[in-house]
Amino acid sequence: MKAIQYLGLTVLLFTVITTTAQNKKDRKIMRDAKSAKQTLLKNDSGLQRFFDTSAGYVIFPNVGKGGFIIGGASGNGVVYDGGTPVGMADLKKLNIGLQAGGQSIIEIIFFETAVDLNRFKEGKFQFAAEASAVAVKSGIAVNAKYKDGVAVFALPKAGLMADASVGGQKFGYSPF
Numbered sequence: 001m002k003a004i005q006y007l008g009l010t011v012l013l014f015t016v017i018t019t020t021a022q023n024k025k026d027r028k029i030m031r032d033a034k035s036a037k038q039t040l041l042k043n044d045s046g047l048q049r050f051f052d053t054s055a056g057y058v059i060f061p062n063v064g065k066g067g068f069i070i071g072g073a074s075g076n077g078v079v080y081d082g083g084t085p086v087g088m089a090d091l092k093k094l095n096i097g098l099q100a101g102g103q104s105i106i107e108i109i110f111f112e113t114a115v116d117l118n119r120f121k122e123g124k125f126q127f128a129a130e131a132s133a134v135a136v137k138s139g140i141a142v143n144a145k146y147k148d149g150v151a152v153f154a155l156p157k158a159g160l161m162a163d164a165s166v167g168g169q170k171f172g173y174s175p176f
Contacts, residue, residue: 033078036061036106054110056081056117058089066102087175104157116149
């Protein structure tokens with residue numbers, strides 16, 4: 001809030017923060033998410049259709065996965081409503097099964113409708129154990145479809161891991 005004098009009256013100006021993250025960590029995640037979006041589109045321009053038509057999406061630019069028998073993943077991301085950043089998100093995953101290695105990925109979740117996006121924001125969203133992401137590579141997004149109101153894509157950045165599931169992920173959301 002800022003006060004100024006105008007014609008002898010004190011006027012209070014309120015600054016609305018809609019796309020400005022609150023701290024240094026969030027600002028870095030937002031920069032990384034913007035870069036991740038460009039990387040995703042560079043790898044498969046067919047994703048533009050999802051960016052253009054989805055009610056919203058969340059980009060996790062740096063998800064770390066690793067495990068040997070017992071594995072896990074975690075990451076932080078940015079939630080967009082109609083293309084506008086509205087908050088921050090986090091994901092956590094723990095699984096047991098045949099897996100080995102470590103990997104860093106970009107993960108993006110598109111929400112088909114406002115109802116689907118609101119389920120995510122309200123904390124009523126998680127993947128079933130068998131859910132998996134579509135690996136991003138040129139041309140793959142053209143035939144991709146929403147399933148239960150979401151479409152999930154993943155692009156490996158580094159590392160090698162024998163596990164492509166996203167099932168069992170839990171999410172948190174904090175609005176700006």
